[in-house]
Amino acid sequence: MSYQSVSDMNAALRSRRVSALELADQAIARIEALDDRLNAVVVRDFDRARQAARAADAALARGGVSDPMPPLLGIPMTVKESFNLAGLPTTWGLPGTEGNVAAHDAVAVGRLKAAGAVILGKTNVPVMLTDWQSFNPIHGATANPWDLARSPGGSSGGGAAALAAGYVPLEFGTDMGGSLRVPAHCCGVFAHKPTHGIVPMRGMAPPGTREAEIAAEVDFAVAGPMARCCADLALALDVTAGPDQHLAKGYSLALPEPRHARLRDFRVLVLDTHPLVAASDEIRAAIANLAEALAKAGCTVARETPLLPDLRRVAETYGRMLMAFVGGTMTEAEYAAQRRRVEALPEGTGDFDAEGERALVLSHRDWLQAHWQRVAIANQWQALFRAWDVVLCPILPTTAFPHDHRPMEAREIVIDGKLVPYSRLSVWAGPATLTGQPATAMPIGSGAGGLPIGMQIIGPHLEDRTTLAFAALMEREYGGFVPPPLAWA
Secondary structure, three states: OOOOOHHHHHHHHHOOOOOHHHHHHHHHHHHHHHHHHHOOEEEEOHHHHHHHHHHHHHHHHOOOOOOOOOOOOOOEEEEEOOOOOOOOEOOOOOOOOOOOEOOOOOHHHHHHHHOOOEEEEEEOOOHHHOOOOOEEOOOEEOOEOOEOOEOOOOOOHHHHHHHHOOOOOEEEEEEOOOOOHHHHHHHOOEEEEOOOOOOOOOOOOOOOOOHHHOOOOOOOOEEEEEEOOHHHHHHHHHHHOOOOHHHHOOOOOOOOOOOOOOHHHOEEEEOOOOOOOOOOHHHHHHHHHHHHHHHHOOOEEEOOOOOOOOHHHHHHHHHHHHHHHHHHOOOHHHHHHHHHHHHOOOOOOOOHHHHHHHHOOOOHHHHHHHHHHHHHHHHHHHHHHHHOOEEEEOOOOOOOOEOOOOOHHHOEEEEOOEEEEHHHHHOOOHHHHHOOOOEEEEEEEEOHHHOEEEEEEEOOOOOHHHHHHHHHHHHHHHOOOOOOOOOOO
């Protein structure tokens, strides 16, 4: 059952070909056999998972506890370490927080449990979820199942690695700087970054944050599913989306249906170049091949349009606002030290990295200026999506890269023989994140050494079902997840 989908497992459970306890035991056995080298599931809850599986089996024997039966009844899965799971520690990889045991489940976790999911544990993250790798001083580093010497991506890297290694069919993570999409790309799995605000974030906050302070949505941050097929993404989104209790008094969520049911009816804009960093040749080739296939299938395909927002402006605005958010999480001592660093910058320094340093201590006036730019960019996207249905583009400019645990400012990435500052990896996360649009990540092929190549499908605001439907049609026509060889197992 290692690489079965949720629907496959549901069919097996309902026909009594397998029990929920057997599924849980199979997943646990695989974790125990492989995870000493992969290090993906770092907080384990196997005893309670077995209890939940037995309860699921009892419900299945009764014909379910409701009609219809809960959609995830008996399905084993994992969640990102940053989500509160009652009775387990939530550390965000911060040393000294090991005793931060959650009293309540995060809202999204509670909804997954209510749908019958059997949660086996929590998956690894970088410190404060602020890296495209997944390592921290508490739990160590997670490796990529395709190549243990490489990163699985971050910050939902542990979850992507668990999926690719065949532990579970479903994971739930978060995304602010590509944290769902980047690991999906690096590990060759699917992920969906929902429209901002449609999945509650309450119960997903750094250790020490009071419950009252985390009920509101956080700028940029979303929670969403990861899986090995698009149908499972859509199912998990349906289970978790909808307003939190304090908002449900006033409104409900009704996402529109997909714009089209047939692949050939989609109007597709394809992007593979960015003014701040070039994507590798192999990533551009994979996207070009896909664009050609879509055109042959009857889709309207274009590589440029005057309606596209300026990608440099998008990246700069996104980077500025993202760094301002990070600055808001600093301690007083860290913030004071950062102000001193900014004051020491040479006058007139205006490169990308220097602006990121300044943004960490951005004034509220300057933040508002950036926000108004964001509103203008959002209006441009709205105009674009009146002419186009989806935008296809890279997730990272390179495939999974080797582990590098040096300070972030010291890191560089090699792209086609050229050194690129590590910070430039953020540029393709920005277009969907800045304005809160949905983006579905999916595998589209492989590059050097067989490493996966992913692509994101960006769609109009609140039209999550359109990007998911397009990804599902692509998966059906051109293939999707391919298991890694696990030569190290």
